[in-house]
Amino acid sequence: MDNNVQELQDYEKLKKARDRFVSEVAKNIHLYDISHSVGRLYGTVFFSEDAMTLDEMSDELGMSKTSMSTGIRSLVEVNMVERVWEKGIRKDLYKTEDDWYKSFSNVFINRWRNATEQNTIAIQETKEMLHELNDTTGSDHLKQLIKSDLTKLKQAEAYYTWLDDVISLFETGEIFDIVPKREPN
Amino acid sequence: MDNNVQELQDYEKLKKARDRFVSEVAKNIHLYDISHSVGRLYGTVFFSEDAMTLDEMSDELGMSKTSMSTGIRSLVEVNMVERVWEKGIRKDLYKTEDDWYKSFSNVFINRWRNATEQNTIAIQETKEMLHELNDTTGSDHLKQLIKSDLTKLKQAEAYYTWLDDVISLFETGEIFDIVPKREPN
DNA sequence: TACGTTGTACAGTTTTTTCTGTACGTACTT
DNA sequence: AAGTACGTACAGAAAAAACTGTACAACGTA
Structure with missing residues (x-):
């Protein structure tokens, strides 16, 4: 269907828009002593509608789950990201602290x-x-x-x-x- | 002479004392986006009685003159170190900006x-x-x-x-x- | 109890950053 | 003009940091 194709393209555009911001955050996050890719990780979780699992982050960023694990941990340690619970979900869920x-x-x-x-x-x-x-x-x-x-x-x-x-x-x-x-x- | 031996040992102690501080500065200087050894370089110039030449820094730190050159340049660029002139001295001389x-x-x-x-x-x-x-x-x-x-x-x-x-x-x-x-x- | 999921420790690889030596341009000296 | 001293560009080496895959522990499920 034409509509579906169009919609997919639109989602791509959303990604692009988000990426513009995430890239910039990542570029400057070193001022907070956080590495570039952990910065991207932060940005990704920031824009996510729902709290994310490590696997989702891994998919989204095309990076290993191990990296997600260590990256998220460092973000949690400095209170930029927090772990949240959702009933029925066994995986760890994370969201960004929304008070910048x-x-x-x-x-x-x-x-x-x-x-x-x-x-x-x-x-x-x-x-x-x-x-x-x-x-x-x-x-x-x-x-x-x-x-x-x-x-x-x-x-x-x-x-x-x-x-x-x-x-x-x-x-x-x-x-x-x-x-x-x-x-x- | 015994006195000379003693004095040399005392100079060593001075170095040690200075080093205690320089090491700490170097350790934390990354917060200003400056690398560890450039931090040491800063510390060395900081304690020097007189403005230093690249060769002196190189001797003092046991690092290449090239490194001194690039290191000092980055410090000058951010106004942490300034170049000074002294009559009759052909080499470039540098001292730390003393207003922290x-x-x-x-x-x-x-x-x-x-x-x-x-x-x-x-x-x-x-x-x-x-x-x-x-x-x-x-x-x-x-x-x-x-x-x-x-x-x-x-x-x-x-x-x-x-x-x-x-x-x-x-x-x-x-x-x-x-x-x-x-x-x- | 056996089995599947999930997160992470750890060792090794890849990438990035830092450091060095050589070579050369500039400027002073004789 | 030839010689010397000085600083730095640049390419390659060394060191550090970031990333990955494997292996395994903890925990839940059947």
């Missing part, structure tokens, strides 16, 4: 919080090492270098403290008082 | 601004494609899917608009009114 403010902020906050924490610890430890060295060494030149290093570290430390404050802004949700959420129109 | 607020914010802003822009464009285009399809298709089911897709895209769009606002906060420096810079103490 939540899902993306979340990833962002976790990664950056973690990094600043680690860096701050490293600064403290480095400072300690330098102080100790300063107390034990007899070399004036070395003491001079240490002094200069400490100055640099203190500046870095100040920056990380600030960054930490910024992250808190997001963590507490205060950011939404300053930059209000936008309503879809 | 500037250097890091800069990288961050550029990358994210770029991503949101591209994503927003993609959303617009996808929306157009969907609207067109909606106008031409005869399938009710398809129209339903399109409607659902458009809703999702509008939500994403709202999120990106918000994100764009947030980035502007940093770009304009307004963020510092809200979260003031910290003074090193």
Whole structure:
């Protein structure tokens, strides 16, 4: 039937349209420390009408089920995707967290919080090492270098403290008082 | 001489101390889309008393001069490192931008601004494609899917608009009114 | 209990990224 | 003009990351 042919072509067009967006998301998702194809995976699940099974994702993306499994897991870990249950369905089902403010902020906050924490610890430890060295060494030149290093570290430390404050802004949700959420129109 | 031996050991300790910090920076620098070893390179230049030449970096890190060249270039491109001139020195000299607020914010802003822009464009285009399809298709089911897709895209769009606002906060420096810079103490 | 389904650990392969050495262009020096 | 020093383009090597197929454990079903 002609109608069916036309309809199939139309579905193809839908796919194309979706793909335009998914490709772009995938291209930029690395900013959230997520790989390109996991980004595509996210996009695929995002557009799916219903929650998807691993097999469906595998079909849709033409990739191994193993990849889907690990990919989805990493998305679940950062709360961008959640597992859902449906009566009578034995397979695991997944859907994207639909609040982007939540899902993306979340990833962002976790990664950056973690990094600043680690860096701050490293600064403290480095400072300690330098102080100790300063107390034990007899070399004036070395003491001079240490002094200069400490100055640099203190500046870095100040920056990380600030960054930490910024992250808190997001963590507490205060950011939404300053930059209000936008309503879809 | 015993004193010399001791002093050498002390310099080693200085290196170790610096390394503690540099390693951590390198570990987390990927959040700024910079690779691990370019992160180490940054750290090395950061601690150097004087501006460094490519050869010095190469020695210090035990890596090829070619790598130093490309690494430094990428750091210069994102304004984390700058080239400096010193009278009588023919080689290129580099030092780190010492205002971390500037250097890091800069990288961050550029990358994210770029991503949101591209994503927003993609959303617009996808929306157009969907609207067109909606106008031409005869399938009710398809129209339903399109409607659902458009809703999702509008939500994403709202999120990106918000994100764009947030980035502007940093770009304009307004963020510092809200979260003031910290003074090193 | 035997059998089929589903998800994932793991080892090996493929792909991508990073790193190096060579070669060469440019610019300074003599 | 010839010689030397310097930075980088480019091609290939090495390393890292991503992907796949196989095998198996867990669980449900007959």
